[in-house]
Amino acid sequence: MRSIGARHPVRIIGLGNLFRGDDAAGLLAARRLKDLVGDRAEVIEAELAGLDVLDLMAGAPAVFLIDAARSGRPAGTIHRLDASAGPISGDLFPHSTHVLNAVDAIELGRTLGLLPPCVIVYGVEVGDTTAGSALSPAVAGALGQVVERVLRELEGITCTSGS
Amino acid sequence: MSESKGTNTRTIAVDMIARVEGEGALRVTVKDGTVQDVELRIFEPPRFFEAFLQGRHYSEVPDIVARICGICPVAYQMSAVHALEQIFGLQVDGALRDLRRLIYCGEWIESHTLHVYMLHAPDFLGYASAIAMAKDHPEMVTRGLRLKKAGNALMTLLGGRSVHPVSVKVGGFSRVPLRRELEGLKEELLWARDAAVETVRWVAGFDFPDFAQDYTFVALRPSDEYPFNEGPIASSGGVNISAVEFEQHFREEQVSYSTALQCSFNGAGYLAGPLARLNLNADRLSPMAKQTLADTGLALPLRNPFHAIVARSVEILYAIEETLRIIDSYEPPPSPSVPVTVRAGTGMACTEAPRGILYHRYRVDGDGLIREAKIVPPTSQNQRRIEEDLRAYMPRVLDLPNKQAALGCEKVIRCYDPCISCATHFLKLDIQRDG
Numbered sequence A: 001m002r003s004i005g006a007r008h009p010v011r012i013i014g015l016g017n018l019f020r021g022d023d024a025a026g027l028l029a030a031r032r033l034k035d036l037v038g039d040r041a042e043v044i045e046a047e048l049a050g051l052d053v054l055d056l057m058a059g060a061p062a063v064f065l066i067d068a069a070r071s072g073r074p075a076g077t078i079h080r081l082d083a084s085a086g087p088i089s090g091d092l093f094p095h096s097t098h099v100l101n102a103v104d105a106i107e108l109g110r111t112l113g114l115l116p117p118c119v120i121v122y123g124v125e126v127g128d129t130t131a132g133s134a135l136s137p138a139v140a141g142a143l144g145q146v147v148e149r150v151l152r153e154l155e156g157i158t159c160t161s162g163s
Numbered sequence B: 001m002s003e004s005k006g007t008n009t010r011t012i013a014v015d016m017i018a019r020v021e022g023e024g025a026l027r028v029t030v031k032d033g034t035v036q037d038v039e040l041r042i043f044e045p046p047r048f049f050e051a052f053l054q055g056r057h058y059s060e061v062p063d064i065v066a067r068i069c070g071i072c073p074v075a076y077q078m079s080a081v082h083a084l085e086q087i088f089g090l091q092v093d094g095a096l097r098d099l100r101r102l103i104y105c106g107e108w109i110e111s112h113t114l115h116v117y118m119l120h121a122p123d124f125l126g127y128a129s130a131i132a133m134a135k136d137h138p139e140m141v142t143r144g145l146r147l148k149k150a151g152n153a154l155m156t157l158l159g160g161r162s163v164h165p166v167s168v169k170v171g172g173f174s175r176v177p178l179r180r181e182l183e184g185l186k187e188e189l190l191w192a193r194d195a196a197v198e199t200v201r202w203v204a205g206f207d208f209p210d211f212a213q214d215y216t217f218v219a220l221r222p223s224d225e226y227p228f229n230e231g232p233i234a235s236s237g238g239v240n241i242s243a244v245e246f247e248q249h250f251r252e253e254q255v256s257y258s259t260a261l262q263c264s265f266n267g268a269g270y271l272a273g274p275l276a277r278l279n280l281n282a283d284r285l286s287p288m289a290k291q292t293l294a295d296t297g298l299a300l301p302l303r304n305p306f307h308a309i310v311a312r313s314v315e316i317l318y319a320i321e322e323t324l325r326i327i328d329s330y331e332p333p334p335s336p337s338v339p340v341t342v343r344a345g346t347g348m349a350c351t352e353a354p355r356g357i358l359y360h361r362y363r364v365d366g367d368g369l370i371r372e373a374k375i376v377p378p379t380s381q382n383q384r385r386i387e388e389d390l391r392a393y394m395p396r397v398l399d400l401p402n403k404q405a406a407l408g409c410e411k412v413i414r415c416y417d418p419c420i421s422c423a424t425h426f427l428k429l430d431i432q433r434d435g
Helices: A021-034 A053-057 A102-111 A137-155 B048-053 B058-065 B073-088 B094-125 B130-136 B138-159 B179-183 B186-204 B243-249 B274-284 B287-295 B305-329 B378-397 B402-414
Strands: A010-016 A042-047 A062-069 A078-082 A118-125 B002-005 B009-014 B024-031 B034-042 B218-220 B233-235 B250-254 B261-265 B345-353 B356-364 B370-376 B428-434
Touching: A010 A021, A010 A053, A021 A042, A021 A062, A021 A118, A021 A137, A042 A053, A053 A062, A053 A102, A053 B138, A062 A102, A062 A137, A078 A137, A102 A118, A102 B130, A102 B138, A118 A137, B024 B378, B024 B402, B034 B378, B048 B058, B048 B370, B058 B073, B058 B356, B058 B370, B073 B094, B073 B138, B073 B345, B073 B356, B094 B130, B094 B138, B094 B186, B094 B305, B094 B402, B130 B138, B138 B186, B138 B305, B186 B287, B186 B305, B218 B274, B218 B345, B218 B356, B233 B243, B243 B250, B243 B345, B243 B356, B261 B378, B274 B287, B274 B305, B274 B356, B287 B305, B356 B378, B378 B402
Parallel strands: A010 A042, A010 A062, A062 A118, B024 B428
Antiparallel strands: A078 A118, B002 B009, B009 B428, B024 B034, B218 B233, B250 B261, B345 B356, B356 B370
16 A cells, blocks of 8 residues: 555545445445556555545545445445536535545535545445444445446546536 | 424434534433433444454454544554553563654644644634635634644654554554654644644634533543653542553443443543643643643633633644654664563553543453453543533523524534544434423
8 A cells, every 4th residue: 555645646545444334335446446457546545534535635636536425325326426526515425434524625625725636536325334344235246336437437537527 | 403393392403413523412301491311322333343352363453443443543552552561561661662652642633633623613713614614714724734744744654654553563563763754754843833832822712601610530640741651540539540440440331322331430420631631731741832821821720621622732732842852862762662472361551542541451361362352432431521511501502593502512512522433423413392
């Protein structure tokens, strides 16, 4: 894993807590991507990070952020948000184990002019996130799709809305 | 937030208390204008980590407990290694002891700055969030971010990364920094020291509600330094005990409305954390921290929970001064850790997490496997005091519209910087009015 000080123009940041079941979705997706992206991007497993996401993004023209989401949709649903296009809703990420969650960090960065030009957020809808729970089959299945979509986007990075 | 009305009952439900880490709920029952009951409920299976540690090798413990909390992983690691070292008869001193204080300084700077600037200051300045505050006060939020980063840099250098540090081990560290690596942090730390002084002045000028409470303060009180890793547990009532005696005085009890345990000290609620630490250890502060606190004109002991933001800011300044002191005197130790000889036994330790004393007890067998683990986090210790504060505060907000009443409760809770994720995930607020 690269340290926080490392710099690469394209960064993939996965968030989560390995001990909280589906909450680990972003972290596990990043772990898979690490073996697949080669030198196309720097992959950062940011376990338990919150506001630190701002530092992790700093200086990168393009960032992919992958985190657990909870909006009431079925577990395994994948959300894609283009934070570069405008403010993104915190409603998708209301319960982070992080003090200020990734969306808070992004919006604080936007207010202070610290947001990279291109920030794509992938949210994986979670089920059980209590301590000690296992990754659900639905989220495990979604990880492969997130990995594929991020890899596809890496081929020609664009910042357009969609889901 | 939702509201429902029965014949004589009104219920306010706030889905989540903003800027409080964790999951739980606060239920307040009001009858004929008088607060009947205040219950802080926690939903998480609270003892997962204690069970998870059983059967694990002692060497895995620092890495596992670091994942209990994203905000105070060092505290969990430190209480763990001290308890385990007690079992193995290890004494970690000299430069390794200093480095442990140093990484704890990094955590305090990070955690306290996050709370002061991003979570608590918006309450005093009338903003719903740091994001809203940043629109009007970008220079303040930017200063907070930079100050927090000074803590991050320490954590990254000593712990291998800024969150979930990986270098702490029983006996010391897996790697210790070079002198020039620490020297490289100094320039920014000197800026941070000035910024911390400004922070104390800034927050001391906030408007504080007149809300002094009769607290029993509990904190470590070492003989010759401000507390991080060591020292007897002292109380404002004159109790002075070692961590070995913790469970004789501090009792965890199950309450019917929560799956988490609530802690009491000799049968009563008590206050742990920055206010308690400062009140019991002000004479141990570094020179600039001591002077800057004196310049605020605030008289000790501070008994108003809203003054916790001042205590946190003074501790940021202390942690930066302590960091500079340690860096200036640092000579790398001959080895990054002292050798461990495993033996069976039970060990206990208390260290000062940013939110207050954190107690660990472990029983280890002759193969170095954990047979029993007990962890008492500061937030569960303060829960009872939060309830008591809310009971005292509620009359001030009862006549307000529901939304403002709920906000008032949130502000009281936030004074404690409750890291409820140590035991849980969210906080919901429910005020039930009857009559």
